[in-house]
Amino acid sequence: MSEHIRLAVIGCxxxxxxxxxxxxxxxxxxxxxxxxxxxxxLADAMASRYGAxxxxxxxxxxxxxxxxxxxxxxDRFHAQVAEQALRAGKHVIIEKPLAATVAEAEHxxxxxxxxxxxxxxxxxxxxxxxxQYAAEAVARIGPLRSVVGWYRVMSRLxxxxxxTLFPPLIVDPAVRSRELAxxxxxxxxxxxxxxxxxxxxxxxxxxxxYTIHSAILSHGERDYSWxxxxxYRAGAALSLEVTASVHAEWSEGFDLYGDAGHVRLRCPFPxxxxxxxxxxxxxxxxxxxxxxxxxTDPYERQIEAFARAILLGTRAEPTAEDGIEALxxxxxxxxxxxxxxxxx
Numbered sequence: 070m071s072e073h074i075r076l077a078v079i080g081c082x083x084x085x086x087x088x089x090x091x092x093x094x095x096x097x098x099x100x101x102x103x104x105x106x107x108x109x110x111l112a113d114a115m116a117s118r119y120g121a122x123x124x125x126x127x128x129x130x131x132x133x134x135x136x137x138x139x140x141x142x143x144d145r146f147h148a149q150v151a152e153q154a155l156r157a158g159k160h161v162i163i164e165k166p167l168a169a170t171v172a173e174a175e176h177x178x179x180x181x182x183x184x185x186x187x188x189x190x191x192x193x194x195x196x197x198x199x200x201q202y203a204a205e206a207v208a209r210i211g212p213l214r215s216v217v218g219w220y221r222v223m224s225r226l227x228x229x230x231x232x233t234l235f236p237p238l239i240v241d242p243a244v245r246s247r248e249l250a251x252x253x254x255x256x257x258x259x260x261x262x263x264x265x266x267x268x269x270x271x272x273x274x275x276x277x278x279y280t281i282h283s284a285i286l287s288h289g290e291r292d293y294s295w296x297x298x299x300x301y302r303a304g305a306a307l308s309l310e311v312t313a314s315v316h317a318e319w320s321e322g323f324d325l326y327g328d329a330g331h332v333r334l335r336c337p338f339p340x341x342x343x344x345x346x347x348x349x350x351x352x353x354x355x356x357x358x359x360x361x362x363x364x365t366d367p368y369e370r371q372i373e374a375f376a377r378a379i380l381l382g383t384r385a386e387p388t389a390e391d392g393i394e395a396l397x398x399x400x401x402x403x404x405x406x407x408x409x410x411x412x413x
Contacts, residue, residue, distance in 0.1 A: 072098065072380075073098045073099060073100045073376070073380075074098065074099055074100070074136045074137050074160075074376045074379050074380065075100050075102045075134060075135045075136045075137070076093060076099050076100065076101055076102065076135065076136070076137050076138070076139060076372075076376075077101075077102055077103040077104065077105060077121075077124075077130055077133070077135040077137075077138045077139070078090060078093070078101065078103075078104045078105070078115075078138070078139045078141065079104075079105045079106075079127060079130065079138050079139070079140050079141065079142060079150055079154075080105075080106060080140060080141035080142035080143075080164075081104050081105075081106040081108070081111035081112055081114070081115040081141075081239075082106070082111065082141065082142075082244070082248075083238060084141050084164060085104075085115070085139075085141045086115065086235070086236065086238050086239065087231070087234075087235045087236065087238065087340060088193075088339075088340065088368045089139055089141055089191075089368060089372070090104075090115060090118075090119055091236060091368075092366055092368035092369040092371075092372055093119075093139075093369075093372055094119060095366070095369050096369050096372045096373050096376070097373055097376070098373060098376040098377065098380060099372055099373070099376050101119055101120075101121050102121055102122065102133070102134070102135055103116075103121050103122040103123070103124055103130055103133055103135060104116050104119070104121050104122070104123055104124070105123075105124040105125070105126070105127055105129075105130040106125070107125060107126075107244075108241040108243070108244050109123075109125060110239065110241040111239055111241055111244070112124065112125055114239040115239070127150055127153055127154075128153070131153060131154060131157035131159060132157075135159060136159065136160060136379065137159055137160035137161065137162065137187070137375070137376075137379060138154045138159050138160075138161055138162075139162045139163075139164075139191070139372070140154065140161060140162070140163040140164060141164045141191075142164075143248060143251075144164075144166055144169055144259075144262065144263075145169050145251075147163055147164070147166065147167065147168050147169065147173075148168040148169060148170075148173035148174070148176070148177060151163050151167075151168070151177050151188070152176070152177065152180060155177065155180045155181055155184055155186055155188070156180070156184075158184065158186070159186070160186050160187040160188075160375075160379050160385075161181070161186065161187070161188050161189070162187075162188075162189040162190075162191055162371075162372070162375045162385070163188070163189070163190060163191060163392075164191045165190055165191055165192050165266050165267065165270070165392070165395070166190075166262055166266050166392065166395065166396055166399070167190050167389060167392030167393065167395075167396065168392075168396070170396070171393060171396045171397055171400065174389065174392055174393045174396055175393060177389060178389035178390065178393065181389060187375065187378050187379055187384075187385040188385070188388070188389045189371075189374075189375050189378070189385035189386065189387065189388070190270075190387045190388070190389065190391055190392035190395075191371060192266075192267060192270045192271075192387045192391065192392075192395075193339070193367040193368050193370075193371045194267050194270075194271055194336065194339065194367060195270070195271070195274055195367075195371075195386070195387055196365075196367040196370035196371045196374065197336070197344055197345050197365070197367045198344045198345075198362045198365055199334065199336070199344040199345030199346060199347045199360075199362060200271065200274070200275075200334065200336070200345050200347075202347050202360055202362075203275060203323070203325075203332050203334040203345070203347045203349075204274055204275050206332050206347070206349045206358075207275055207276055207325055207327070207332055209329075209330065209349070209351070210325070210326075210327030210328070210329050210330030210331065210332060210349070210350075210351070210352075211327040211328035211329035211330065212303065212304070212305075212327060212328050213276055213301065213303065213304075213305035213325055213326065213327045214304075214305055214306065214326055214327065214328065215305060215306050215308075215324075215325075215326040216272065216275075216276055216301065216305050216306070216307045216308070216323070216324070216325050216326075217307075217308045217309070217323065217324045217325075218268055218271070218272050218307075218308075218309045218310075218322070218323045218324075219268070219309065219310040219311075219312075219320065219321065219322060219323075220264060220265065220267065220268040220310070220311050220312070220320075220321045221310070221311075221312040221313075221314075221315040221317070221319065221320040221321065222264055222312070222313050222314050222315070222319065223314060223315055223316075223317060223318055223319050224292070224314035224315060224316045225316070226317075226318060226319075227314070230319075230338065230340075231340065234338075234340040234341060235340065256291070256293075257286075257288070257293055258403075260293050260311075260313040261293070261295060261311065261399060261402065261403065262399055263313075264311055264313045265295065265311040265398075265399065265402070266395045266396075266398075266399060268309060268311055268321075269309075269395045269398040269399065270387065270391060270394075270395045271323065272307065272309065272323070273391070273394060273395070274387075274391075275323060275325060275332075275334075276301055276303075276305065276325060277301055277302055277303060278301070278302045278394070279299050279300060279301040279302065279305075279307050279398075280299055280300060280302075280401065281297050281298070281299040281398060281401035281402055281405055282298050282299055282300065282405070283297065283298050283405050284296065284297035284298070284401075284402045284405040284406040285297075285406065286406045291314070292312070292313070292314055292315075292316075293312070293313055294310065294311070294312040294313075295310065295311045295312075295402060295406065296308075296309070296310050297309050297310075297402050297405065319337070319338045321335070321336040321337075322334055322335040322336060323336075329351070329352050329353060330349065330350045330351045330352045331349070331350040332347065332348075332349050332350075333347065333348045333349075333350075334346075334347050335347075339367065342364055342365065342366045342367070342368075343364050343365075344362035344363075344364065344365050346359075347359070347360065374386070
């Protein structure tokens, strides 16, 4: 077994600069060898900051000596770039969503399986120790009856908080202008996927598969709030909310009620790198358990898990199938909503 993987990052924008590249710099068993971006401004700056080679073209990067790539390009390019990487024999970890459509995601899964390559979705919240503890605790509270989950990203508070938490960001004005224009045209779709898909994935991770039965959408000029009802395969009722944005503080959490107890999970703004808080009530003993975790970086933990899967020949999780299921929930909410949402 090798001691590390040679990793390249494709896409040097905001999420790479704020989360992935700093995490890779700290991670065990990972060597950042190259970065790639169509913007020379971004590629050169990140290569200089992290001591890596800079590439402007994905094909040129894939000819370089790398074992795996982390893909953090805009969502609509995920499938195209991931297919290039898989066909070049590279393991792939890709920012959520896995692809723009379920069909594209299924195609990527099939390519990875046929080539025996790892394809991990970067749903980093699964590597939050509080979330992991909560998932394990659910089995101890008996069959679930009620599950509630919500994700509410703040509006005006977001920019100053991110400025405080982020490293200095390099911006290419032309890239920013192009992406802002695209997101303005596809705002509802972008918000549902970007902000909802973590919640949709965690609801499966915590309690299993579920289906959506109905949904409503309330929105103004810029703010959108989706509320949906569903049912778990095992029978529990589900209520979920995704709001982007709220004119208040960040709020994300889950309450899971079973026949013998309750799991309460509250998730902080992810860029704080703090673990989620979890409290488990055991009704037979009438006691609470509230574990305490050291501050952790879920982005670092996820890239280390990806490296271990490659080095040990095990399965990387979240899997492509997990990414596909999250996209199916996106489709289900979009199709069930009582107001039309523009499709891309």
